[in-house]
Each structure stands twice: as C-alpha cells, then as structure tokens.
Amino acid sequence: xxxxxxxxxxxxxxxxxxxxxxxxxxxxxxxxxxxxxxxxxxxxxxxxxxxxxxxxxxxxxxxxxxxxxxxxxxxxxxxxxxxxxxxxxxxxxxxxxxxxxxxxxxx
Amino acid sequence: xxxxxxxxxxxxxxxxxxxxxxxxxxxxxxxxxxxxxxxxxxxxxxxxxxxxxxxxxxxxxxxxxxxxxxxxxxxxxxxxxxxxxxxxxxxxxxxxxxxxxxxxxxxxxxxxxxxxxxxxxxxxxxxxx
Numbered sequence: 001x002x003x004x005x006x007x008x009x010x011x012x013x014x015x016x017x018x019x020x021x022x023x024x025x026x027x028x029x030x031x032x033x034x035x036x037x038x039x040x041x042x043x044x045x046x047x048x049x050x051x052x053x054x055x056x057x058x059x060x061x062x063x064x065x066x067x068x069x070x071x072x073x074x075x076x077x078x079x080x081x082x083x084x085x086x087x088x089x090x091x092x093x094x095x096x097x098x099x100x101x102x103x104x105x106x107x
Numbered sequence: 108x109x110x111x112x113x114x115x116x117x118x119x120x121x122x123x124x125x126x127x128x129x130x131x132x133x134x135x136x137x138x139x140x141x142x143x144x145x146x147x148x149x150x151x152x153x154x155x156x157x158x159x160x161x162x163x164x165x166x167x168x169x170x171x172x173x174x175x176x177x178x179x180x181x182x183x184x185x186x187x188x189x190x191x192x193x194x195x196x197x198x199x200x201x202x203x204x205x206x207x208x209x210x211x212x213x214x215x216x217x218x219x220x221x222x223x224x225x226x227x228x229x230x231x232x233x234x235x236x
Contacts, residue, residue: 043202095168
C-alpha cells in the first residue's frame with residue numbers, strides 16, 4: 001500500500017498567518033490526491049481534489065499544489081474557522097490511503 | 108438538499124456481526140460511486156471500501172477483506188456495509204460518502220479523478236465484550 005506522510009503533525013499559528021502543510025507519497029501518484037478538513041466531532045469536508053482543484057464553495061485562501069510524490073496545502077491567511085485537522089488522501093490506486101493528519105491550533 | 112444518513116451502529120461483541128446502512132437523498136444515487144471511511148477513537152481517517160455505480164466493482168482495505176461486504180440497492184437509494192467477525196480494532200465511527208469523478212485533461216489525455224464530496228455524520232460501532 002502507498003504510504004502518505006504528512007508534516008508537520010501539528011502546528012500553532014495566528015490569525016492571518018500563511019500556513020503550509022506537506023504530504024509525501026511513498027511512490028508516484030500523479031496528481032491523484034485530495035485534502036480534507038475535519039473539525040472535532042464533525043465529518044470531514046473536501047477542500048481540494050486532483051492536487052489543485054478547489055472544491056466548489058471552498059474559500060480561495062485554500063490552495064493545493066504538487067504532483068508525483070510531493071504535495072502541499074496552503075492557507076494564505078488563516079481564519080478562526082480554519083483551526084481543524086487536515087488530511088491528505090491518495091486515490092491513485094487501492095487501497096486508498098490517508099496521511100496521519102495535521103492539527104492546526106491557535107497560537 | 109444532498110444528504111447521507113448512516114444507521115445501524117451499536118455495541119457488538121467480538122466475532123459478532125453488524126450491518127450498517129446509509130440512506131442517500133438529493134442526488135442521483137445510481138450514478139455515484141460510494142465509499143465507507145472509518146475513524147477509530149482519537150485516531151485518523153481510514154478508507155474502508157468503495158463500490159461502483161452498478162455494484163460490479165468493489166474494493167476493500169486489506170484489514171477487512173473477507174469479513175466486510177459493501178453493497179448497494181439503487182432502487183432504495185441505499186448503501187450497506189455488512190460487517191462479520193468483528194474485532195475490537197474495528198471500533199470506530201463509520202462514515203458513508205458520495206464519491207464523484209471529474210474528467211481532467213493532462214498532457215492531452217483525459218484522466219478521471221475521484222473525490223468524496225458529500226459525507227454523512229457517521230454511525231458509531233463499538234466492538235467490546
């Protein structure tokens with residue numbers, strides 16, 4: 001199975017900060033990668049698919065980039081509602097695999 | 108409104124069985140791939156299984172192969188997960204998701220990309236004696 005490694009596992013940031021989360025795949029996965037946001041006690045929410053395609057309704061401060069084995073999710077200006085855990089997911093082949101998550105906390 | 112509502116979770120003893128259901132509404136269920144994702148208490152997300160629109164293709168994570176079966180009834184707009192020989196490590200919140208496809212040209216070739224764009228609120232399964 002393809003292993004997805006996210007970094008960092010957690011980070012502290014302030015409102016307005018630029019935040020970058022990285023996801024590395026154990027093998028090439030083209031651009032078959034999505035990013036999901038999860039708040040405590042809630043279901044995950046899709047942010048980005050195909051590495052850089054922003055899901056409809058997601059604020060433009062979120063952006064995704066990368067291909068092959070290295071991917072990033074960037075929040076250009078962190079807002080109060082962005083404090084959550086973020087997961088990458090590869091859907092290049094089965095079994096689909098998630099990264100371990102990155103928890104974004106308030107500094 | 109597009110909606111997924113899971114049901115069927117509960118407390119079950121090890122080696123027991125449980126059947127989860129997911130009722131879909133607000134979209135054309137028969138045209139959508141569907142997925143189960145789970146999350147153990149305090150842990151990350153784990154993909155469990157996918158099923159194609161007509162049920163002809165199914166995929167599972169290795170840890171549930173031979174024990175879990177994903178199925179669907181398009182006439183009832185419903186997705187199911189039959190879970191047998193349950194283990195304590197199957198304890199989790201189980202989410203049903205609508206999985207969409209987008210066709211994107213890359214270097215002159217059309218590729219399909221999946222994305223889980225609608226999620227239910229989840230149903231909790233606890234495996235314990």
